[in-house]
Amino acid sequence: MIRYIIRRLLISVPILLIGSFACYVLVATAGNPLAEMRFRPGVTEADIKAAEISLGLDKPVVVRYWNWLTDFVSGDWGQSIALGQAKTAVYPAVTDALWTTGRLVIGAELLALTLGVSVGVLAAVRQYSIFDYLATSTAFLMFSMPIFCVAVIVKNYGIQFNNVLESMGLDRWLTTAGPRPGGFSGSFGEVVFKYTGTFLLPTVALMLISFAAYSRFERASMLEILHSDFVRTARAKGISQSRVIFRHAFRNALIPVATLFSLNFGAVLSGAIITETVFGWAGMGTLLVNSVRQFDPPMLMGWLAVTATLIVLFNLIADVVYGILDPRIRLG
C-alpha cells in the first residue's frame, strides 16, 4: 500500500509540472496586469516600464515560470501582482479562501452523501415504488437544473421565509450574502441561531446538486448488486433481508459512490464558483476567477497548487477506500 501511494504521488509530479506550466503561460500571456496604469493621471510609459521591471514582467514567461517554481519549492508562494491588490501574500490568501470554501462545502457534501446514499438505497430496495419515482424525479430535476438557478431559488425562498418570520414578530434568521463579519458571538443559543442562519442557504444549494448525483449512483449500484449472484445466494441461504442489504449489498454498492464523492469533494473544495458568487462568499472559486481576470499568475499558481494537491489526495483516498470496501481489490 505504501509503495502504491508513493508511486501515485511520484506519477503526479510531472502531471503537476505540466499543468502548472500550462496554466502559468495561459494566464501570463492573456493580458498585462498593469494595463490599467495607463489610465491613471500623470502616469508615463517610463513609470509603467519601471513597474514591469519591479514585478519581473519584463522577463520571458518561461523565466518567470521558472522563478515562480524555484521560489515555490523553497516555500515562497509569492505575492499578487494585480493592481489594487497591494501585493497580497499568496499563501494566506489561498488558505483563507480554502477555509471559506471548506466551511461551505464540507457540511454540504457530508449531508448530500448521507442523504443521497440513504435515498439511493431505499429507492433501489423499493424499486418502482412511489418513493422511488419521487426520488428519481427529484434527483433528475436537481441534475438538470443549472446550479445558478438552484442557488437563486433557494435564496429567494430564504428571503421570503425571513419575511414570514418577521411578520410573526421573530428575528430574521437566514443570511444571503457571505459570512457574518466578525464571526459569531453571544449566548450559545444566539451563536447556533446565527451560525445555522449563515450557512443554511448555501449549504442547501450545494447539497441539492450533489445529492442528485449520489442518490442516482447509489441506486444504480445498489440495484446491480441486489441482482447479483452472491446476493441471490445469500437470500437462498435464508439470511435476513436487512442483513443482505446492509452487510452484503450496501458495502459493495458504495464503491462507485466513494469514487464520485472523492472526485466531487476535491473539485468543490477547489471552488464552488457559482454558489460562492450567488451567496457572496469569497472562497476558492472567487479567487480563481479574480486571478484569471486580473492576469495574476502568482495567485493562480497558489490556487492551482492547493487544488492539485487536493485532487491527488482525494484520488488516493478513493483508491484506499476501494480496498477497505472490497478486500478483493488489492493495491500494489
Place this chain on the structure above:
Amino acid sequence: MRRTKALPAIALVASASLVLGACGGGGGTSDADGGDATVAEMATARGESADGYTAPETKQSDQVVVSTDKPFTSYNNATEDANQSYNTFALTLVQPGAHLLNGNNKVILNKDVMESVEVTSKSPQVVTWKLKKGVSWSDGEAWDCDDFYMAWFTQSNSSKKADGTKYFKPAGTTGYDLMTGECKDDQTFVGTFSDPYPDYEDMFNNDVLPAHILEKNAGIADITKLNKDSAPADIQKAADFWNEKWNGFTKDLMPGAGSYVLTGFEPNQSVTLERNPKWVGKPGGPAKIILKAIPDPVAQAQALENGELAVNSFAQPDANAATKLKGLNAQGVTFGAGPGLSFEHLDIQFKNPVLANEEIRKAFFMCIKRQDIIDKLISEVQSDAKPMGSLIFFPKDEGYKDVYGDKAKGDPAEAKKILTEAGWAQGADGVFAKGGTRASFRISHTDIPRRKQTVELIQGQCKEAGIEVKDDTDPNFLDERVSAGDYDVALFAWSGSPFKGGKKSIYETGGGQNWQNLTVPAADEAMKKAVSQTAIADSLKFWSEADAALANSYGSLPLFQMPNMWAFKGLDRVYFQSYYGALWNANEWQTK
C-alpha cells in the same frame, strides 16, 4: 400501475412550476426611485457652509453594514500596487485631508482639521496649508505637518538610487513633483512650486498618513529631515515601510485621525470602522460601520432586501440590480443613481487616412445618436442620463458648456449632406467613397458587453448615413494597442476628477496620453495658459477655450458619464460620492 406512472409526472410538473416561479425572482416593477429631488439634495453634506465643512451635530446610531463591489486591500492607497477606489471608500473618514468633495464634486475645505489653504505667492507659486491645532490620530499622536511632509516627500518621488531607479512607488506624482515642501511649524506646511499649479486643492486630500508610525517602525528620527539628498540607507528604510508595510491590516500601524478608525479586517470580505474616540470634530453617525465586499450586484441588492445591509454602493452600475432595487421602493428602499467621474468616449486616430478627412469625422459625429445609446444602455440605471457635452468639464462643474450638441445630433441625413458636399458619393453598397477611399473604419474596444452593444448601435446608426463601421473587439485592447495608437476609432473611458490639469497630457500635441496623434494648436495654447494659472478659478476660462477648440477639431466625442448607483434603507440620507464612495459623509447618517 397507471397511478404510479402519473405520480412522477405530477411531481415533476409541480416542481417545475415552483422552480420557474422562483427563478423569476421576487419584487415588483415599480420605477420609483425614492424621489429625485430628495436624492439630489443628499449630494450636499449637512455640515457644508460657504467657507467649508464642519461635522454637524448628529444623532448617534448603532451598527450599519454597507456593501460595495470589491474589498479593501490597503491603508496606504497612494502606492501603485494598492491604489484603487475601494480603499478610498473605506479610508475617506479615517484619513482626513485638506479638502473633501461633496456629492456634486464641489471642493470643500475640511474645517474640522484645517485652518486654511492659501496661495501666499504667485511667482513662484507658494501655497500654505495651515492645519488646525489639537487634531490627533487615534493613538494620541498629533496630526500635524510631519504627516503632510511625508505625503509630499513620498509622492514627489524625487530621490533616485545610484542605478537611476526610484525609492518610492507612488500611484501618481502629479503636483507633488512640482513642489518643494517644508514645515514652518507643526501646523504650517509650505509648498513652493517650480511651475504654476492651479490644481493644488487636489493635494493632501486622501493621502495623509501617520508619519510617526513610519518614523517609529522604520527607524527614522524625523521624517521632515529627510530629503532627496539624504543618506540612501535612510530613504530606503522609509521607502521599504511606505511602499508595503501599510498593506492589509495591522491595527497598531493604522490609526485614524478622522471621525472613524479601522478596527477590523477580514481579507477579501470586510473592513470595520468604529467612531474615533479622539476625533476632534463633533461625533455622530453609526457607532460601527462594516464595509462588506459583495462582488455580485444582484447579491448586494438581495442582501439589502433581506435586511442584512443598510446601504448598497455600486461603483459599477448594473441594470439588473437597479431594477431589483427600484422594485423595493415600497419596502422603504431608496434608490439613487448619478453620474460618476468616468466617461465613455470615442477617440479618432488621426494617422488613419480615412479619418484624417475632416468631413468623415464630421459626418461620423453627426450620425451617432448618443441619446439613443444612453436610452438603451444607461437609462435603466440612471433615468435622467444625458449625452456628455465636453471633454474637459463634467456637467456639474463650474464652466461646463455643451460644445458637442450641434456636432453630434444623430442626424443621418445631415451626415450624408456633409459627405456629399465634400465630394463623396454613395456607392452601390450604400457606403460613401471618394477617389477609391471608402468611408469605412473600425471601432476598437475591450470585450465588455456594454461597449459591444454601443458599437452595434453606432453601426446601425451610421449605416443610415452611408458610413461603414466595423466592430473590433479585443480583450487586450487597453493593454498595448491603445497606447500604441493601433486603432481607427477607440472606445474606452477616461476617469476624471474636478481638477483639470490631467487633461493636458491627453489632448496637447505630443502629450504622454495623446495616443490619437491629435494636434490642435488653439487647444495647446489655451491649455498652456490654463495650467500656468495659480488658481482654478483663473484657469477655467482657458479650459473652456481649449474645450471648444478640441470640439471643433472633431477628434474625440464624449458619449456619456458612467453612472454610480446606490440604495439604502433605514437611514435618512446616503449619497454615493463618485470619488469617495458612500461613506464620505457617514458621520452625518441618522437612522430613521
